Amino acid sequence: LKATDVRRALLESLREEHGPFTLEELHRKIGRESCDLVTMYRTLAVFQRARLVRRCDFGDGSVRYEFFDPGSAHHHHVVCVQCRQVASLDDCALDPIEEKLRDAGYRELTHSLEFFGVCPRCASAGS
Amino acid sequence: LKATDVRRALLESLREEHGPFTLEELHRKIGRESCDLVTMYRTLAVFQRARLVRRCDFGDGSVRYEFFDPGSAHHHHVVCVQCRQVASLDDCALDPIEEKLRDAGYRELTHSLEFFGVCPRCASAGS
């Protein structure tokens, strides 16, 4: 795993702000000219394999990437359907459900959970 | 909303078995020759608008459609990562979380939640 300019810049962008970003957003952040879109895809794939990045596949078609911090707890997001801003929730209350499924014979369980709605800022602006 | 052969066949397929189906599965079920793929997309879009069908956008890239029964409770699914079979869970324990978000100012909340794992059948076959 070589240390290149593109990889350094991308990792930097992912670390400085927390919040899952789209590939497009990341591309803009590190400067469109400093890196090809194809390289973005490939680098993010490499980062995923290296467990540096987690892929958040929102159910609305958009795919986002966030810096994977092994220390922080498993969490989910709220996506504003108007401004597309994403906030993080600090906990996850699904352990009881996974427990039930494990009892039923399921193995290697994971889950994807995302919330959608109008965020406070958009809600007050709209009304 | 006209009653055509394609629409009748598609609605039939969706109703006779419960479980979200991919567009491909539905196309196969009603017979590949009896309907163009494009019409499948268009008809499913119409059904969604008419609230006859609910779209389940799994986080793994696959999109599925299920017959929308207004009487049945809001529920989620478990997807087997090996055989791709989908089972339905009967309840949803996320109301407390949505409540908290509403208190924080979020509006019009919805969520997408899907579980992934190895189903009991695949688990016993594999070991």
Next chain:
DNA sequence: GTCTGTGCAAACGCTTTGCAGCCCT
């Protein structure tokens, strides 16, 4: 007869692949 639904072909956007050249180690 009118207006909606359908099939076919083509466009579309996002993502992946192939290949030649560059740069990190």
Next chain:
DNA sequence: AGGGCTGCAAAGCGTTTGCACAGAC
């Protein structure tokens, strides 16, 4: 010096659009 990384071009795939014709009401 070598092999991984990158850019560019092109292919791939699921989905959408345009248009002419057929079918429902």
